Amino acid sequence: MANIAFIGLGNMGGPMAINLVKAGHQVSVFDLSKEAVAHVVEQGATTFDDAISCVKGAEFIISMLPAGKHVEAVYLTPSSGLAEHIKPGSHVIDSSTIDAKTSQKVASVLAEKGINFVDAPVSGGVGGAVAGTLSFMVGGSEEEFAQVKPILEAMGKNIFHAGQHGAGQIAKVCNNMLLSVLMVGTSEALQLGLANGLDAKVLSNIMSKSSGSNWTLDVYNPCPGVMENVPSANDYQGGFMVDLMAKDLGLAMETALASQSSTPMGALARSLYAMHAASGNGAKDFSSIFNVFNHDK
Ligand code: NAD
Numbered sequence: 001m002a003n004i005a006f007i008g009l010g011n012m013g014g015p016m017a018i019n020l021v022k023a024g025h026q027v028s029v030f031d032l033s034k035e036a037v038a039h040v041v042e043q044g045a046t047t048f049d050d051a052i053s054c055v056k057g058a059e060f061i062i063s064m065l066p067a068g069k070h071v072e073a074v075y076l077t078p079s080s081g082l083a084e085h086i087k088p089g090s091h092v093i094d095s096s097t098i099d100a101k102t103s104q105k106v107a108s109v110l111a112e113k114g115i116n117f118v119d120a121p122v123s124g125g126v127g128g129a130v131a132g133t134l135s136f137m138v139g140g141s142e143e144e145f146a147q148v149k150p151i152l153e154a155m156g157k158n159i160f161h162a163g164q165h166g167a168g169q170i171a172k173v174c175n176n177m178l179l180s181v182l183m184v185g186t187s188e189a190l191q192l193g194l195a196n197g198l199d200a201k202v203l204s205n206i207m208s209k210s211s212g213s214n215w216t217l218d219v220y221n222p223c224p225g226v227m228e229n230v231p232s233a234n235d236y237q238g239g240f241m242v243d244l245m246a247k248d249l250g251l252a253m254e255t256a257l258a259s260q261s262s263t264p265m266g267a268l269a270r271s272l273y274a275m276h277a278a279s280g281n282g283a284k285d286f287s288s289i290f291n292v293f294n295h296d297k
Contacts, residue, residue, distance in 0.1 A: 002111040002151060005058035007051055007074060007082075008096070009036040011238065013064030015129040016095070016155045018043045020062075023154035027041050030054040052085045060151050063091045067247055068098035075106050088114030093148050096295070097121045097176070099251050103139065107165040116144045118218040119165060120152060123174035125220070125240055126259045127229075133157040134259040137175075138224070139168035139181030161279070170255060177252040179216070180245055180286070187290040195295035201226050222287035231285030239285030246282070 001024045006017040008280065009031040013133055018041045020027045027045040031037050037047050047055040051074065055061050065071050066205045071094055074085050082104075086092065094117070103119035112118045118140035128134045134156035138145050145161045162171040189212065193203040200223040208218045221227045232240035238291065249270035256263040276289055 002060055003030070003058050004062060004151065005030070005055040006040075006045070006062045006064070007031070007054065008064040008066075008070075009234060010034070010064065010066075011126050011240075012129045013270040015126065016037050016062070016134070016154060017045055017063060017157045019129075020134045020151075021045050023150075025154065028054045028058065028213075051082060052080065055082050055086050057087070059090050060148070061086055061090060062151075063092070063094045063096060065094075065096045066244070067096070067103035070108045071096050072100050072102055073204060076109055078257045081232070083109050083113060083115070086110075086113075086115050091116045091118070091144065091148055091151075093118055093120050093151070095122050097172050097248055097251070099154075099254060100139075100169040103168045103169050108138070116140070116147065117165065118144050118148050119168040120148065121168050122156065123172070123175055125213035126238060129155070137161065137162045137168040137171040139163060139165050139170075145291060154240045169251075171247065173255050176245065176248040177263065177269065178265040180249055180273060181218075181265045182214045183216045183222060183287060183289055184210075184269050184272055187222050187287075188293045190217075190221075190290065191293040191295055194223075199279055216287070220287060222290035230287070232287050232290065236281075236284040239287070241282065242277045242284055242286050242288065243282040245257075245286040246270070249273055 003026045004020055005028045007030050019030055029040050029045045029047050031053045041047050075081050084278040085252050107117040118138050120136045120138045122134040122136055124134040132155055135158040136152045136156045138161050162168045190200055204221055204226050220230050222232050224232045252266050253270055281288055
């Protein structure tokens with residue numbers, strides 16, 4: 001069993017760390033939020049007053065932080081950054097969704113110190129994090145991938161090697177751009193049916209068994225009352241925040257610009273999510289975009 005440090009215990013990181021504890025690993029945790037730490041410690045993890053003490057002696061360091069600026073600050077801040085304190089030969093796994101350039105920068109600074117790095121963003125949401133069924137999209141060398149795979153298997157079901165450093169992040173922004181387009185399309189189709197007298201459960205069932213079937217409709221339905229145990233059944237609380245989806249779509253647009261790719265659907269979804277966030281919905285789950293198309297409001 002491995003000695004693992006876990007930094008960032010939010011909606012995703014908390015349950016991921018708990019699954020590592022359940023798998024029998026020695027897990028040390030740190031988060032700026034005492035509440036987030038307490039929940040994971042109750043399940044058997046050990047905590048420290050600061051991130052530096054948390055990573056001392058760890059063979060694997062996993063981070064699950066909001067955005068690129070947090071990841072860069074945690075690893076690369078002069079003297080207090082973890083790059084100066086992680087022991088050479090260890091493996092850093094950053095599962096945050098961030099820009100590929102920051103991942104590559106952190107990878108190269110760590111490599112100079114003899115520390116391995118993979119970017120390993122995830123898909124599957126909070127439900128997947130709790131159930132240990134996440135998909136990991138890993139960027140790094142073949143050797144780095146082989147070394148982290150057994151650790152990732154305690155938190156996920158599908159572990160993919162996307163390519164070299166940064167490739168995991170590119171795969172993730174492609175996936176989330178598609179996810180946002182599917183969520184917007186599912187929302188407007190359901191609202192169209194509602195505005196024309198259909199029952200949302202009946203319509204969802206029809207489309208799920210027809211060519212409109214997709215994850216946002218079948219598993220994460222945005223219309224309240226269609227499904228239990230999804231954010232739409234809980235006033236769009238928990239889940240994947242609008243602010244984070246807006247961030248990911250910004251990353252997708254940066255990636256598209258850099259490669260001169262044409263992404264008209266992604267660009268429209270980015271604008272819709274930016275507008276939805278600016279209207280005070282940033283902390284709600286991303287399926288709340290359903291309300292933007294509400295005919296009766
Ligand atoms: P979150 O905001 O719930 O959690 C982030 C945690 O990081 C917080 O607990 C915060 O206190 C902590 N943190 C921030 N700065 C820190 C620092 N310097 N040191 C220690 N802790 C620090 O976010 P989340 O929903 O868990 O998402 C984390 C990442 O996973 C994001 O990049 C997000 O895009 C990605 N992601 C989220 C989902 C989802 O469904 N929520 C799904 C896939 C990927």
